[in-house]
Amino acid sequence: MSNPLTAVPMRAARWSAAHPWRAILGWLALVVVAVGLAVLIPAQETSDADYRVGESGRADELVEAADLGAPDTEHVLLTARGGGPLDRSEVDAAAAELSRRADALSGVTAVSPVQWSEAGTAALVSIELEDDAEGVSAGLAEGLADATASVRADHAGLEVRQAGDHTLDEAINERVADDLGSAELISVPVTLLLMLLAFGALIAAGLPVLLAGTSVAATMGLMAPLSYLVPTEATVGSMIVLIGMAVGVDYSLFYLKREREERAAGRTTLDAIEIAAQTSGHSILVSGGAVIASVAALFVMGDATFNSLAAGSIVVVAVAVLGSITVLPALLAKLGRFVDRPRLPLLWRLNARIGRGGISSRVLAPVVRHPLVALVASGLVVAALAVPALGMKTGWADLETLPADIPEVATMKAIGAEFPTEGASARVVVASPDGETALTGALERLEADALEAGAFTGAGETRLSEDGSTAVLELGMPWAETDARAGAAVTELRESLAPAALAGLEGEYVVGGGVAEGLDYDEDQRFALPLVIGTVLLLTMLMMLSAFRSVPLALVSTALNLASVGVAFGMLALVFQHGWGSGALDFTSPGFVIQWIPLFVLVVLVGLSMDYHVFVVSRIREHVARGLPTRVAVERGIAETAGVVTSAAAVMVSVFSIFATLSMLEMKMMGVGLAAAILLDATLVRLVLLPAALILLGEHAWWPGRPDRPAGEQVEEHDPAYALT
Known part of the structure; x- marks a missing residue:
């Protein structure tokens, strides 16, 4: 094979199938060593200096150089229980008791006198804390919380509440951890259930989840030494889980579905693995490259958070691709037909029925008959959903965007x-x-x-x-x-x-x-955002051009990506800026979209949607290479891949929908934007816009040259689909 994108997965599959235990043990060794690295090497985390931008960043530099940084401060707010005016004598007594207890704590550097609000309805005591190298010590934080609780208990007429630099950060971190923990707890069984629906057999359903989970574990370990080149940020772990589970499951799904399809056609397990490597393996390499190229554009921002997220995403995608073309063929070779055991009778029959593409054929039939009408109608729907993005406002996350129940x-x-x-x-x-x-x-x-x-x-x-x-x-x-x-x-x-x-x-x-x-961040992003968008679209277009050697196809893919991004931005504006569905999602609209969300959604959406886009286009190209006219190849290719695309999209939509139910507004925005866009991308865009565009282009879709027919392949003139021409 002259194309390295096909040759690499085929060689890897042949070796892995011939030496399954070596491949399996090698993968396990990689995961164990990577996890061990995380234990042995402390991760290098980002510092405050990494986030400095513009004039405000220079201000922080001067403050740090002059040792004028404000210490962590905890505030204790005193108000009358039930509201109303304060009893000044009781406030003075409570403040004196609090000051005495706080002064006795090691690590408290100063306690301010009582400050009274202008209306006299609130009093404030501020307590400055001493930071060590790792921040406020746990003992100091606990002692201060106990002091506040004691004052609250001794003064029943007062509402005594504590908050400040340390306690607010701790509360937010705890809520984020709880949110992510619940999301991961729900997403794994949901993903497994969707895989059971996709395969109807327990082992086949478990393999994609197993590969995705081990890819995530290996990446978590590899990020420890990598953090000394790209310091890691607190949110990168959730990003790795999010991206790793999505692409890991998708890649395994593509490969396994094709292998089972070839076995069902009467081929041996080894032949089926080789064909899957040549076809789905090629798709995995292209889509993995597209995801990596898309996410790598985040480095253009020069932002510490985006650098960390990009590094984690690139590693987890690369690891998932490696596992899909090595250990997965080895497992399939070792399991053979046992991969379809044990079967769940009801799900097995349902899977067989869906797998024939009956639903997609009914959707696709009018598109094939009237491609121009379908293209215009679906384009208008996409445009209507994307229009709100033109008025999208962005803003900085602050107290107003945090959950009010903290x-x-x-x-x-x-x-x-x-x-x-x-x-x-x-x-x-x-x-x-x-x-x-x-x-x-x-x-x-x-x-x-x-x-x-x-x-x-x-x-x-x-x-x-x-x-x-x-x-x-x-x-x-x-x-x-x-x-x-x-x-x-x-x-x-x-x-x-x-x-x-x-x-x-x-x-x-x-x-x-x-x-x-x-x-300053707005100003910095105003110049960087168009550059990132251009870089993402250019890199993915070049990936498509390199993989399929078709200029029109690369341009169509870029246009479809833009359509999906427009829908995502439009949904973000409708839901979070204008408050549509805020009651159902349990949040109060801030009137804007948090600044980093659009860029994040853009990069992740373009990368992930390329997964099944490449898979669909690859199957269409296979049929074109065998001699079928483009119109027939489009109809057949989309019908044959509809079940896989539906399953892949269902996994992504379900995971992102879980994030939309969490309490942190950033996670809601990320979940809503990605879930809505991927749902529409996998249905309207891939089932209507893509086939309509390719049918209208006809043979020009493959310019400058039609794909070569594999040696020995003949056009299937007896096929009913061919008769449609």
Whole structure:
């Protein structure tokens, strides 16, 4: 075979089938060694410095260099139980008790005096904590929680709630872990059930799940040493599980379905494995390459999170491809016809009926008869679903996008409402050789101008470095960080207020803080996003061009990918920006889509949808190469692959739908966008748009040359499908 994309899986399959125990033991050794690496090598995680962007990133650098970073702070909010005015004497007593208990804890560096809200309905005690190399110690966190609980018990008339840097992070991490744990717990049996429906036999159903699971385990281990090149991020584990289960199951499904099909046609197990390697193995390499190329485009962003996600996804896809073309043929060779045992009678009969493509044939028949009408009608449906994407707004994740049922989130929202300087803020950092007096004087002028302008409601004390060359001023705002008014206030601070007040100083000044980080990230993404989209589409188009040597087919594939992405973005805008279905999904619409979600959905969707797209097009191309006209090859190829595509898409849609039910809004967005787009992609796009486009193109679909007919193959003129021409 001259084509390496066909030769590689065939050689791997032949060797694995001839030496099954070597291949199986080699795979097990890879998994064991990889898992061992995770135990022996501590992963290198991303640091705060990895996320710095623009002017806000420079502000963080100056603060860190001057050792002016604010320590982790825990806040204790005191309000009257049941609402209403506070008893000041009781608040003073509670605050004194809290201060005494907190001061006794090792690791507490300062306890602030009681701060009263402007309305006098809330009081706040802030406790600064000492960080060690790994953050706040578990003992300190537990001791502070116990102190707060004791004060709460001793003062029944007060509502005493604690939240802050450490407790909020811990609560979020715990919720994320719970969400992912429940998703993984549900997704495995759901995937196994879908595989039982696809195969009707227990061993055949278990093989794809087993291969996907071991691929995920091996990748988790390999990421430990790889993290010293690409630091790993906390969310990469869930990404590996998500992508690994999807592609691992799909690749095994494609290979196993073809092997069983060839055995059913009377071929021996070894011949069936070789044909599966030549056809489905080729599809696996192409689709795996497409996924890797698509995900690799994330590196263009230069963002620590995207770099980590890209590295994990690339490794798990590569491992899944390796397992599909090596250990899977070995298992099939060893099991032989026992792969179809034990059969589940009802599911076996149902599988046999679905496998003949009866449903898809009924959908496909009118498309074949009226391809232009089908193309226009389905195109209008896709366009209607994609139109809302034109008005999609993105925003920065903040307290408002976190689950409201997390107590620490509710407490931080209450603190922000009662004490605006504890909510959204802007951080002005000045580094100048002019001296302490000049610095403090300039920042005092800036504070007065900012408060007079009206957008800022309060200011913290100016913090100075030990050598007096760097100063930091925090300015509070009465809005959430995602509020457009907060962004406008920071822009005004950067463009007019700060330049006017600090004009006489030498050195540099920058404006940072949470709101500024969002603005800088938006600006950075505004330039990078089109580049990433272009890179994804170009790479996948080149992959299709290389695999099928057809310019029209590569262009059609790119257009279909764009259609699916448009639908995904449209659904995100409808559901999360406009609130459609928010009641059913149990969330409150923030009025925007979280910034990183569209790019993430784009890359993952294009990569995963290429799985069954390549599988379908490969089967069509097989029939064209045997001499069938394109119209007949399209009809037959899609009918023959419909069952596999349905099963593959069902696995993806079910897994992503589970994520749509979780409490974290980012996971809901990811789940809704991907589930809706893949459902439509596997039905309307692949069953209507693709065949209609190829039929209309006719023989021109394979330009610049029709696929070569395999040696010894003859066109099947007796076939009823051929008679349709």
